[in-house]
Amino acid sequence: MPAYTPPIEEIDFLLRHVLDFDAQMAALPNFSEINSDLAVDILSEAGKFCAEVLEPLNAVGDKHGCTLLDGSVTTPPGMANAYRAFAAAGWTTVSADIDYGGQGLSRVIQILFDEMLSSANLSFGLFAGLTRGAVEAIGHHGSDALKAAYLPKMISGEWSxxxxxxxxxxxxxxxxxxxxxxxxxxxxxxxxxxxxxxxxxxxxxxxxxxxxxxxxxxxxxxxxxxxxxxxxxxxxxxxxxxxxxxxxxxxxxxxxxxxxxxxxxxxxxxxxxxxxxxxxxxxGLNAMFTMMNAERLFVGIQGLGVAEIAGQKARRYAEDRLQGRSSDGTRAPVAIVEHADVRRMLLEGKSFVEAGRALAVWVALQMDIAASHPEPVIRKKANGFVELLTPVVKAAFTDLGFEATVTAQQVFGGHGYIVEWGMEQYVRDARITQIYEGTNGVQALDLLSRKLTADGGAIARDFYALVRADLKAAASVDAAASLAEKLSVALEKLEALTDGVNRRSGDLSQLSGYATDILRHFAHVSLGWMWVKIAANGAMSDDACWDGKAQTARFFMDRMLPKASILADIADSALKADVMDAAA
The missing domain is CATH 2.40.110.20 (Butyryl-CoA Dehydrogenase, subunit A; domain 2)
Incomplete structure (x- = not known):
């Protein structure tokens, strides 16, 4: 199997051409010295560690597992040495508080690093992710004595x-x-x-x-x-x-x-x-949710990371595997990537992963703004966006990530079911992301009953206004105009659903059975928004990463978004009639 390739070029494209990373950082006092050049340099080195040290341990760890003897745990061969090397290189300190030995870097850098960790070795990434969550909870709620005693060594990686x-x-x-x-x-x-x-x-x-x-x-x-x-x-x-x-x-x-x-x-x-x-x-729950909310975003990124590596390996296999005849019948055998259904499977994963990465970066930027912007009103709004998107990222990225991983396995046919090819491990590993840190059904209920109704729906409406403004601007860009038009219809459905939910916010019991449908539609509108931004900004760049994205964006709008819009129609019908009662 080919080795993992960290998506550095894709990251560079997003930061420089799509999400205006440099200008966003310049407006934040804590991060004003951070720019795309620095971020890409750091992530390039992080990617090397993931590809060269962590991915080779992934199958080893799956085969050997952990053992327990006399109350002590032993991890698989190589894991302990890799973690010590990880800490010695400073990778545990990336976004941590500088007062306790952290580097204090942007959440954007941390989230993109987390994606690569999750691609290379999901089990390993949990050690660092859980430690970071514990550090944040202690940092927010611990006494000065507890912070002084525990944070420096947890941030350095000496403790976990x-x-x-x-x-x-x-x-x-x-x-x-x-x-x-x-x-x-x-x-x-x-x-x-x-x-x-x-x-x-x-x-x-x-x-x-x-x-x-x-x-x-x-x-x-x-x-x-x-x-x-x-x-x-x-x-x-x-x-x-x-x-x-x-x-x-x-x-x-x-x-x-x-x-x-x-x-x-x-x-x-x-x-x-x-x-x-x-x-x-x-x-205690108030303090623990400081940790859990960060962990839920982290778990969403795990879903994205596994989908990325599974998609990488499926694409390379499809380019190498010879089978069947060309569509015009003149050549045989051909690489299976020439077959329309194989391309469809690859595009399903690609259209999620690329937009998902962009949305993850956007959420991370809001976290940075909420932590560092000099204007309290802007900090509050950014924090509201993070809270609104947290259940969406956790649930949708892990659901869509698992689906993309299974589809990538399908590209391999029978080989995808065989241990030696590694695809079945990705499927097994990805499955837990839909379950832990609050099952995805719980995330959907959180979106329905708390996040869409927060401030009487004001936070959701502010978010939709951002999307609407980008759609209006994209209407004048040839590469993005048709995408914006299609997304506008889906956005209108989401706005109508949100209004209906807020009208019935006192009793959402009849609608709770449709919460997952609403979250899926919300996620697809958000991912579609990212495709509009990618098209509107990327098409005007001379970056080679733009090549092929127009096709992927159209695929998302034509093939993926309509499926979610059907779920929105089903949920809308429940707003207009007590469907659940009738079914009972």
């Missing part, structure tokens, strides 16, 4: 992080969790309980593993308002701030999973483990 939410009887409904936290009177708490599905719960990389654990104080009320968040390290710190005595929790077992075999997914047993309150008592 994990989030411990799920229990056997409390998955999505965290209000049912039973793990206890007993105050000890000295500022610490004894944490007792069992958690399942804990990614990166333990490993053999060395250093500490910092668990963020949801638990209940003795006087806590039932439900989510009674949950608090605690920092629980694998090793307690000695007087020098280094790893000392082992804390009282263990890995009870490792989960045997469909995919991501190189990622230790643990059942954790906390047996009076020492922990520290993170944030306010009873507001």
């Amino acid at each position: 992080g994990a989030m411990a939410l799920t229990e056997a009887g409390a998955g999505t409904d965290l209000g049912l969790l039973t793990t206890k936290a007993l105050p000890r009177g000295d500022g610490t708490y004894g944490i007792t309980g069992t958690k399942i599905f804990i990614s990166s719960g333990d490993h053999d990389f060395g250093g500490n593993v910092i668990h963020l654990v949801l638990a209940r104080l003795p006087d806590a009320p039932q439900g989510v308002k009674g949950i608090s968040l605690f920092l629980v390290p694998k090793f307690l710190l000695n007087s020098e701030g280094e790893c000392g005595e082992r804390n009282r929790f263990t890995v009870a077992s490792l989960e045997h999973k469909m995919g991501i075999h190189a990622q230790p997914t643990c059942m954790m047993s906390y047996e009076g483990a020492t922990g520290w309150l993170l944030g306010e008592a009873g507001r």
Whole structure:
């Protein structure tokens, strides 16, 4: 199989010609010295690490998996050394706070790096992604003492992080969790309980593993308002701030999973483990969602990354595999890429991945604006856009990413089902992205019941106004005019759906069965918007990356967008009649 090729040229094209990266960075005090040249240089080096160090370990990790012996986890051969090299090269510090040793770079650089990590080795990328999420939660909600004690070494990669939410009887409904936290009177708490599905719960990389654990104080009320968040390290710190005595929790077992075999997914047993309150008592979910929202965007990027590498390998296979006759019957055998249905499969993945990457960069820019813009009103609006798009990126990118990965496997025919070709691993690995960090059905309900109705629908309407303005501007560009016209019809449907949802915001129970349809349509309108931007801006550049994009953009508008628009029509019918009641 051909090696992974980091999409650096595509990234360069997006930053320079489509999303106005340099001007966006120049307007942000924290990032004003960052430009496309710097971003591409950094990502080029990151891509080399992913391609040369991490991808060769992907199949190895899948074959060997993780093992548990005497309460300690051993990761597959090469994984620990790769992580130490990853940290030594500074890749754990990219977007982290400079006050604690981070580089403080743009979220755009981080998200594009996350895509390449996910393409090269999904299991490996989780170690870094979960640590970054834990760092953000501690940074936002920890005391100065906790931040000083833990953040520098977590950011440097010497220590890692994990989030411990799920229990056997409390998955999505965290209000049912039973793990206890007993105050000890000295500022610490004894944490007792069992958690399942804990990614990166333990490993053999060395250093500490910092668990963020949801638990209940003795006087806590039932439900989510009674949950608090605690920092629980694998090793307690000695007087020098280094790893000392082992804390009282263990890995009870490792989960045997469909995919991501190189990622230790643990059942954790906390047996009076020492922990520290993170944030306010009873507001644990508020603190944890700082981590979870970042993780949900990260998981969406995982879906994108796996679709990218699966598509790369499918395209190369289709160019090399000889089978069948040419369409005019004059040549045989021909490369299967000449067959119309194979091209259709390749274009389905390509039309998602290229627009998805552009949308991911746009969301990351909004994160940078929300963090750094000097105007509070602009920061607030950007943060609203991030919140609106978070469930869309998580659910749609992982659904579409999985579908694209399965389709890429199909290009290989029988070879795609054979382990040696690697495609079946991508399918197995990609499947979890639709499930963890909140299943995609939960994301759709979040969009329907919270995000579309936020501020009476004002945030959604502001987003649609941005799209509408770009469609109007694109109408005067030959390469984009027809695309803008087709997307305008889909946007009108989305606006009408949003208005209907807000009219019924007091009772959306009858519409909840259509939440996934609404999210899929929202995602396709957003991806179509990116294709309009790519066409309107890219066509006027002399960048070689523009070649072929006009065809891909037309394919998306003609073949992919109409499918989602049908779902919008179905959801609209539910707004006009109690279809779910009638079906029951």
